[in-house]
Amino acid sequence: MSTELLLRERKSLIRERLRTDGRVLAADLAREFKVSEDTIRRDLREMAAAGLCERVYGGALPIAPDAGSxxxxxxxxxxxxxxxxxxxxxxxxxxxxxxxxxxxxxxxxxxxxxxxxxxxxxxxxxxxxxxxxxxxxxxxxxxxxxxxxxxxxxxxxxxxxxxxxxxxxxxxxxxxxxxxxxxxxxxxxxxxxxxxxxxxxxxxxxxxxxxxxxxxxxxxxxxxxxxxxxxxxxxxxxxxxxxxxxxxxxxxxxxxxxxxxxxxxxxxxxxxx
Known part of the structure; x- marks a missing residue:
């Protein structure tokens, strides 16, 4: 399995955790995916830049709802x-x-x-x-x-x-x-x-x-x-x-x-x- 595919699957699972659990912690995700916390923090930075989550200390939260004007x-x-x-x-x-x-x-x-x-x-x-x-x-x-x-x-x-x-x-x-x-x-x-x-x-x-x-x-x-x-x-x-x-x-x-x-x-x- 390619590195890119693993990355996409990991980010997809992180988004699912955000939907079901309301927040994610980098340390917990690193243990679950058997990667370093630095890898997870990089994933979360990229997801935040794409508007998929909001980074907070130690992890990430779902992005707040934006309903327009x-x-x-x-x-x-x-x-x-x-x-x-x-x-x-x-x-x-x-x-x-x-x-x-x-x-x-x-x-x-x-x-x-x-x-x-x-x-x-x-x-x-x-x-x-x-x-x-x-x-x-x-x-x-x-x-x-x-x-x-x-x-x-x-x-x-x-x-x-x-x-x-x-x-x-x-x-x-x-x-x-x-x-x-x-x-x-x-x-x-x-x-x-x-x-x-x-x-x-x-x-x-x-x-x-x-x-x-x-x-x-x-x-x-x-x-x-x-x-x-x-x-x-x-x-x-x-x-x-x-x-x-x-x-x-x-x-x-x-x-x-x-x-x-x-x-x-x-x-x-x-x-x-």
Whole structure:
């Protein structure tokens, strides 16, 4: 059997492991295929360059799902995102200054905010600002600059200068991938940089995440999983993922027992270590 054929078969098996196990470790693959860890690391580098996985320390994760523009993403699984939004808006309290980052779930959160809530909402996302325009209780601040159409928000130098002046009580981050080891990640470099900046200046950070993003990674790191982070997850989030996040100290909130359904006790369930 040729070396090239062996390489193709090995990469095919690695892709299958990623589909079934959610992550692979270089040391485990080296033992399984009876090759060196350097060989496996080279395989993973080549697969990552081809967009087949995302390399992380010690191995690789499935690539985070990319569903297109913000408008396109907003049309996907609206009931699931609405359930996450209902579990998230309770953390937005009267008198707060809240930053709402770009994201289709965050757009659902904007729509779920009560019209009479007295708070200041800051966003870099025109679609989110439009959803908040007719809510008279809110003071609305829109961060400007060049609009990144793929992200659906302003994330460049002007937006970063404005964000550096903010100190929100709560930052609601959008994320492309989420993993206990890789943290929260994003597809676009400037978007990740903007997210890191606004999160670092906020008193607390929340991310509402659909289940398909769990255990995946995008190319650019945003923030790690730590006790300063609250994660709002769907009820069908894998228990192993919940336990891994909680082990890192993050507060985990389950949005209910199913997509769009009311939580059993009428409130989100908070799980902490």
């Amino acid at each position: 913000l408008s396109e993403r907003a049309a996907l699984a609206p009931e699931r995102k609405a359930a996450l939004a209902r579990a998230s808006v309770g953390f937005i309290e009267r008198g707060m200054t809240v930053f709402l980052d770009a994201g289709s779930t965050n757009l659902a959160i904007a729509r779920a905010i009560a019209p009479d809530l007295s708070a200041t909402i800051v966003t870099n996302t025109p679609l989110i600002a439009a959803a908040l325009m007719e809510k008279p209780g809110l003071d609305l601040i829109l961060i400007g600059g060049t609009l990144d159409r793929t992200v659906g928000a302003s994330v460049g130098a002007r937006a970063q200068r404005d964000a550096a002046l903010l100190r929100p009580d709560l930052c609601v981050l959008g994320t492309c991938g989420a993993d206990a080891d890789a943290g929260l990640t994003a597809f676009h470099f400037e978007d990740a940089e903007f997210k890191r900046l606004i999160a670092s200046g906020s008193r607390s950070v929340l991310a509402a995440i659909t289940t398909d993003k769990l255990g995946t990674a995008a190319p650019h790191a945003v923030i790690g999983i730590d006790p300063a982070l609250r994660l709002v997850l769907e009820a069908d989030a894998p228990k192993a993922q919940i336990a891994a996040f909680a082990a890192q100290g993050a507060a985990v909130v389950l949005a209910g027992e199913g997509a769009g359904r009311t939580p059993r006790h009428g409130n989100p369930i908070e799980i902490t270590t």
